[in-house]
Amino acid sequence: MIIPMKKISFITHHADYEVFLNELQQLGVLHIIEKQKDVSEGIKQKYGLIADINLAIKMLESRKPNGTKHDIEEKGLEVLSEIQNTETAIEEKQQQLAIVLKEIDEISPWGKFSIKKIEELQQAGIIIRFFAVANRKFKRKWRSNHNIQVVAIVKGMRYFVIVQQNVKEEIFLPDVEELVAPERTLAEAVEEKNALENEIERLKNKLDSYAKYAIPLLNSAKQQIETEAEYNKALETTERVAENRLMLLEGWFPEPKEADIHSFLEEKKVVYIVESANTDDKVPILLKNNKFTKLFEPIGNLFSMPNYKEMDLTPMFAPFFMLFFGFCLGDAGYGLLILLGATIFKPKLSEDVKPFLTLAQFLGGGTILFGILSGTLFGINLIESSIPLFSSVKHFFLDSEKMFNLALILGVIQILFGTAVRAVNQTRQNGFAYAVSPLGWILLILSLGDMNLTNFGGIVSTIALYISLAMIIWGSAPKGNIFAKLGAGIWDLYGITGIFGDVLSYIRLFALGVSSAILGFVINEIALQILDSNAILGPIFFVVFLLIGHSANIVISSLGSFVHPMRLTFVEFYKNAGFAGGGKAYKPFKNKQIVNK
Numbered sequence: 001m002i003i004p005m006k007k008i009s010f011i012t013h014h015a016d017y018e019v020f021l022n023e024l025q026q027l028g029v030l031h032i033i034e035k036q037k038d039v040s041e042g043i044k045q046k047y048g049l050i051a052d053i054n055l056a057i058k059m060l061e062s063r064k065p066n067g068t069k070h071d072i073e074e075k076g077l078e079v080l081s082e083i084q085n086t087e088t089a090i091e092e093k094q095q096q097l098a099i100v101l102k103e104i105d106e107i108s109p110w111g112k113f114s115i116k117k118i119e120e121l122q123q124a125g126i127i128i129r130f131f132a133v134a135n136r137k138f139k140r141k142w143r144s145n146h147n148i149q150v151v152a153i154v155k156g157m158r159y160f161v162i163v164q165q166n167v168k169e170e171i172f173l174p175d176v177e178e179l180v181a182p183e184r185t186l187a188e189a190v191e192e193k194n195a196l197e198n199e200i201e202r203l204k205n206k207l208d209s210y211a212k213y214a215i216p217l218l219n220s221a222k223q224q225i226e227t228e229a230e231y232n233k234a235l236e237t238t239e240r241v242a243e244n245r246l247m248l249l250e251g252w253f254p255e256p257k258e259a260d261i262h263s264f265l266e267e268k269k270v271v272y273i274v275e276s277a278n279t280d281d282k283v284p285i286l287l288k289n290n291k292f293t294k295l296f297e298p299i300g301n302l303f304s305m306p307n308y309k310e311m312d313l314t315p316m317f318a319p320f321f322m323l324f325f326g327f328c329l330g331d332a333g334y335g336l337l338i339l340l341g342a343t344i345f346k347p348k349l350s351e352d353v354k355p356f357l358t359l360a361q362f363l364g365g366g367t368i369l370f371g372i373l374s375g376t377l378f379g380i381n382l383i384e385s386s387i388p389l390f391s392s393v394k395h396f397f398l399d400s401e402k403m404f405n406l407a408l409i410l411g412v413i414q415i416l417f418g419t420a421v422r423a424v425n426q427t428r429q430n431g432f433a434y435a436v437s438p439l440g441w442i443l444l445i446l447s448l449g450d451m452n453l454t455n456f457g458g459i460v461s462t463i464a465l466y467i468s469l470a471m472i473i474w475g476s477a478p479k480g481n482i483f484a485k486l487g488a489g490i491w492d493l494y495g496i497t498g499i500f501g502d503v504l505s506y507i508r509l510f511a512l513g514v515s516s517a518i519l520g521f522v523i524n525e526i527a528l529q530i531l532d533s534n535a536i537l538g539p540i541f542f543v544v545f546l547l548i549g550h551s552a553n554i555v556i557s558s559l560g561s562f563v564h565p566m567r568l569t570f571v572e573f574y575k576n577a578g579f580a581g582g583g584k585a586y587k588p589f590k591n592k593q594i595v596n597k
Contacts, residue, residue, distance in 0.1 A: 379520020
């Protein structure tokens with residue numbers, strides 16, 4: 001559900017304002033209405049620093065911590081500077097190493113030689129020139145005109161030198177490239193390479209040592225900077241009135257916090273006005289859901305938060321999402337592994353990560369449920385299996401045709417439910433007249449379903465069909481005249497093709513479940529062939545292949561099982577529920593260091 005919000009405006013004297021603003025930040029309740037679009041350079045710099053800290057934290061989280069600790073002042077910004085300098089040094093050393101490796105690649109064909117002796121020969125009038133040519137293009141006849149000494153043949157290239165005396169004569173050899181004489185020996189270049197690699201390794205170890213203790217320091221520094229940035233932003237967004245003698249600030253606070261904020265403002269003797277939200281106000285959104293539904297809030301936020309005037313759909317789609325995930329994965333063995341894995345690792349991880357593992361536990365439970373319904377266990381089809389344990393319960397399993405029908409039934413249920421949600425939402429926002437059309441659509445779908453499938457209602461279904469058409473036509477333009485209602489209603493009825501398309505979209509639940517089961521079955525069949533291939537190695541490779549194959553199938557199928565229910569939620573359900581979205585999250589003006597202690 002969406003927590004009701006109230007708008008508050010208060011005025012203070014300019015001399016007391018900064019102290020009051022600081023105390024208001026300590027209270028941590030007010031969502032400030034920002035009126036100034038462009039922030040100052042100082043605030044931009046703080047946000048840039050926050051971005052740098054986030055990058056540093058992300059980098060450290062990817063490293064393997066070691067036990068070393070540096071003798072530096074343990075302050076977040078100094079640690080950040082040290083980390084940035086270390087990263088810069090690593091990058092510079094890696095660039096130097098790339099140059100040296102290229103140089104080694106160029107020098108290595110010439111083997112061991114002395115730069116000093118080459119220089120002494122040049123002083124004595126003997127000139128040594130370096131050349132390279134594709135080996136197949138080297139001509140032996142060149143030796144008759146030039147003093148050629150072949151040094152090496154590497155990777156299809158022939159490297160050779162030409163020795164000249166006294167004068168550097170012009171040499172014309174087709175397809176031959178003259179190379180620059182090496183400035184140092186291979187041994188010297190390799191020595192520098194080793195030194196650079198050792199230095200890079202030392203610097204990386206230095207970053208690993210930061211990963212052990214620096215993240216809390218960086219987080220603390222980030223919270224302090226965020227607190228300062230929000231304070232400065234609030235100061236800048238304050239409206240100055242009465243020739244800058246009075247300061248006017250507006251914001252939103254959750255209705256359950258009204259007593260706290262009244263008590264605070266009365267104590268500070270601040271003039272203030274509290275108002276309820278108007279229809280045109282852009283009210284921040286604060287959601288409050290039970291423990292189960294709250295797990296699905298991050299999924300809903302991937303699309304958008306609801307706006308203040310509509311309902312929070314998280315409690316509406318959460319059970320469907322869990323069931324749809326289980327339908328798509330559809331293997332009781334896979335669901336059991338997900339449930340056990342999440343249960344085992346949950347106590348070992350941070351509080352921020354635990355809700356995601358709790359969500360995984362529920363998704364695993366949904367997978368077990370649909371795995372039992374379809375009779376699928378680690379790719380084994382229990383309906384066709386000869387395992388005695390399951391022979392007495394085979395009639396409880398649903399075959400492919402029944403699972404296909406179940407997918408369509410779930411689709412119809414969610415679409416009808418979404419349409420009912422839209423009727424309730426329209427009633428809350430605009431009055432019952434705007435809910436007549438959605439209710440008509442529900443009656444139309446039910447009557448058509450009965451007439452074409454069960455014919456249980458008989459003439460009643462026929463009458464309901466005509467009533468539903470009248471409701472849709474009349475309710476499509478509640479405030480229009482008869483012609484507007486008729487035109488809008490006929491156009492609205494064209495949308496029945498879209499409803500059929502929406503229902504057919506739910507076939508993907510069945511299709512993904514079948515594909516996951518088929519992959520599991522194929523893995524088992526290949527593993528059995530491996531088992532029979534060799535009496536000694538067969539069992540070993542059998543187990544290895546099963547572990548790798550089913551692990552890969554779980555990962556791939558779980559990804560599809562998450563994405564496609566999300567698609568059904570955001571497209572089919574949200575559309576039929578009339579979800580508008582566009583809400584912005586409630587972000588209270590608070591001291592983040594106090595909150596996180």
